Amino acid sequence: MKFTAAIAGLFAIGAAAAPVAVAEGSEIEARNPGGINYVQNYNGGAANFKYNEGAGTYSANWNGNTDFVVGLGWSTGAARSITYSASYSAGGSGSYLSVYGWVNSPQVEYYIVENYGDYNPCSSGVTQLGSVYSDGSSYTVCTDQRTNQPSITGTSTFHQFWSVRQSKRNSGTVTVGNHFNYWRAHGNFGTSYNFQVFAVEAFNGQGSASVTVS
Numbered sequence: 001m002k003f004t005a006a007i008a009g010l011f012a013i014g015a016a017a018a019p020v021a022v023a024e025g026s027e028i029e030a031r032n033p034g035g036i037n038y039v040q041n042y043n044g045g046a047a048n049f050k051y052n053e054g055a056g057t058y059s060a061n062w063n064g065n066t067d068f069v070v071g072l073g074w075s076t077g078a079a080r081s082i083t084y085s086a087s088y089s090a091g092g093s094g095s096y097l098s099v100y101g102w103v104n105s106p107q108v109e110y111y112i113v114e115n116y117g118d119y120n121p122c123s124s125g126v127t128q129l130g131s132v133y134s135d136g137s138s139y140t141v142c143t144d145q146r147t148n149q150p151s152i153t154g155t156s157t158f159h160q161f162w163s164v165r166q167s168k169r170n171s172g173t174v175t176v177g178n179h180f181n182y183w184r185a186h187g188n189f190g191t192s193y194n195f196q197v198f199a200v201e202a203f204n205g206q207g208s209a210s211v212t213v214s
Contacts, residue, residue, distance in 0.1 A: 034214035043068035063206035073197030079177030090117030093205030101196035
């Protein structure tokens with residue numbers, strides 16, 4: 001679900017279950033200047049995931065081959081600007097530091113990858129869509145189709161859209177709308193947004209991250 005079939009086979013982890021997140025009430029949004037109201041916690045135990053939703057902070061430490069996706073964000077995605085600061089050490093890990101979310105119809109899983117470990121998800125097994133310049137760097141853009149794979153609605157077929165920053169960084173602002181507009185111009189990317197988080201994902205190796213999101 002998070003990476004191509006080729007990389008899934010390489011790391012022999014198979015298809016992972018769709019991420020499950022915990023949505024909090026509007027009272028959290030009211031007290032949090034960033035409006036954060038959503039906790040992404042898929043297999044967070046494998047990463048010793050700890051978070052303070054009100055402060056917009058979380059941490060993760062991993063060592064192994066259990067796929068996880070953790071982070072903080074919003075129950076409804078938008079073409080918002082997301083500011084983050086991270087201490088991110090991926091080493092030789094298969095890992096991403098990214099904006100991550102879903103679109104309901106047509107169903108799409110998307111990533112804006114700010115940094116990554118030892119695997120670039122746009123490197124192979126995908127359809128290249130060129131590049132988009134945003135927030136001080138070009139991003140390589142690609143897409144692929146996942147067939148009968150776990151998703152937010154169970155097993156389904158859906159597309160993934162990726163923007164992978166060429167100049168890696170651990171802090172800054174992501175202008176999400178620039179990527180939405182590019183993806184929409186180059187594929188079937190809708191506007192019925194599901195959740196959107198700033199996430200850490202890893203599926204092998206070891207690493208650590210401490211992240212602040214707003």
